[in-house]
Amino acid sequence: MPDEIPFEQFFADRIKAKGYSLKKVADLTGIAPSHIENLIRGDFGNLPAAPYFRGYLIRLGKTLDFDGEEWWKRLKGGARNSGAADQLPRNRFMKMAPPKYLWLVGAGVIVLIYLAFQFTRIVGKPTLAVTFPAGNPATATQNPLTLAGTVRDADSLYLQGANGSQEQIPVNPDGSWQKSVLLTDGPNSFKITAQKFLGGETDITEQVWYESPSGPTNGTSSSSPSIHFESSTPATGTYFE
Numbered sequence: 001m002p003d004e005i006p007f008e009q010f011f012a013d014r015i016k017a018k019g020y021s022l023k024k025v026a027d028l029t030g031i032a033p034s035h036i037e038n039l040i041r042g043d044f045g046n047l048p049a050a051p052y053f054r055g056y057l058i059r060l061g062k063t064l065d066f067d068g069e070e071w072w073k074r075l076k077g078g079a080r081n082s083g084a085a086d087q088l089p090r091n092r093f094m095k096m097a098p099p100k101y102l103w104l105v106g107a108g109v110i111v112l113i114y115l116a117f118q119f120t121r122i123v124g125k126p127t128l129a130v131t132f133p134a135g136n137p138a139t140a141t142q143n144p145l146t147l148a149g150t151v152r153d154a155d156s157l158y159l160q161g162a163n164g165s166q167e168q169i170p171v172n173p174d175g176s177w178q179k180s181v182l183l184t185d186g187p188n189s190f191k192i193t194a195q196k197f198l199g200g201e202t203d204i205t206e207q208v209w210y211e212s213p214s215g216p217t218n219g220t221s222s223s224s225p226s227i228h229f230e231s232s233t234p235a236t237g238t239y240f241e
Contacts, residue, residue: 007075008042014064015040029059050079126154126194128202137187137207145208146180147190154194154202161190183210 026033038046047053054072061068132148151157157169159179171177188210193203
């Protein structure tokens with residue numbers, strides 16, 4: 001790049017060597033044809049300010065195979081508003097990252113949509129039902145008895161007997177549950193409670209009357225019922241209200 005060669009001559013020679021038209025150069029670089037014509041004429045005063053001028057030279061250099069930075073060092077004195085701090089404007093030649101607050105807004109929208117769909121699952125009361133025995137109070141002639149039912153929108157399910165003991169009841173993926181208990185002669189009371197972590201709770205007290213064929217055994221009085229938790233395998237036998 002001899003010093004005696006003016007840029008306009010050098011620029012025209014590079015376009016000719018590539019076999020490009022001015023329109024082709026404009027299409028490849030994204031520079032307006034009028035600015036390319038000003039470069040060919042050496043009319044740098046009618047070009048945009050220095051940062052854009054420098055950006056044009058760098059982009060033209062990549063397209064026409066010359067060092068745009070070297071030519072910028074030689075020509076920047078003729079550019080408008082030129083100076084040592086001139087830089088390529090980011091909003092002109094490169095993709096700008098979105099403001100950080102947009103990420104927060106997007107995250108907030110996603111959270112609100114999730115809460116809208118999960119509102120009944122997070123707050124409010126669970127839905128609880130006892131499907132067996134069907135009646136309340138009910139009468140059983142077989143011991144042990146398997147309590148069964150369904151629960152929805154609950155985080156935990158508990159069974160409490162007359163003596164105050166409490167045990168968690170496993171819930172199946174479809175919301176069904178079973179719990180086998182040992183009955184004592186006379187009235188038996190079982191409280192089933194469904195709870196939510198951030199919501200309320202729903203409970204059902206199931207009353208079951210049982211009288212063994214031989215009457216109370218092992219000194220157990222019907223007036224002092226006790227509860228014994230067994231496996232969740234349903235009991236067999238006949239149950240009626």
